[in-house]
Amino acid sequence: MKIKTITANAIVAALYVALGLLVAPIAFGAIQFRLPEIFNHLIVFNKKYFWGIIVGVFVTNLFFSSLGWYDLVFGVGQSVISLLITIILAKFVKNTIWRMVLNTIVFTFTMAIIAFELVLVFDLPFFYTWLTCAIGELLVMGIGIPLMYGIDQKVHFNRLIEK
Numbered sequence: 001m002k003i004k005t006i007t008a009n010a011i012v013a014a015l016y017v018a019l020g021l022l023v024a025p026i027a028f029g030a031i032q033f034r035l036p037e038i039f040n041h042l043i044v045f046n047k048k049y050f051w052g053i054i055v056g057v058f059v060t061n062l063f064f065s066s067l068g069w070y071d072l073v074f075g076v077g078q079s080v081i082s083l084l085i086t087i088i089l090a091k092f093v094k095n096t097i098w099r100m101v102l103n104t105i106v107f108t109f110t111m112a113i114i115a116f117e118l119v120l121v122f123d124l125p126f127f128y129t130w131l132t133c134a135i136g137e138l139l140v141m142g143i144g145i146p147l148m149y150g151i152d153q154k155v156h157f158n159r160l161i162e163k
Helices: 003-022 035-045 047-064 069-090 096-109 111-122 126-155
Strands: none
Touching (some): 003 035, 035 069, 096 111
């Protein structure tokens, strides 16, 4: 990777971790409102943001999650799977807002992985846990659509990273 790409990804990872620290009390568990998930929308602007998002999720889960290795495997795994699905599907959707909507749907649906993790750790009911996790993800990612789109209109995320 080039210096510009590495720097942009380091900033994304750092912002994810900082925001994760800020909302840590409400970012983990069966009912989640993990605000840094809005950075998942960066993948819509350029797939090279993948590593910044993944490192941010990994470091946040490593230092702030009480679930230990479970969150490193399931949490990071859910992000990897969701981002890769979005990258593939985005090839068929050219409109940025529709890509963000699609990204939101993908992340909301794959919260089943997080629900499964919480079932393993806390013996919670799967479908109820999936519902509560999915609602939190849908809200955060939904709020992130106009926010990230508006920021992109000013800073142009695609220009901040190597093509």
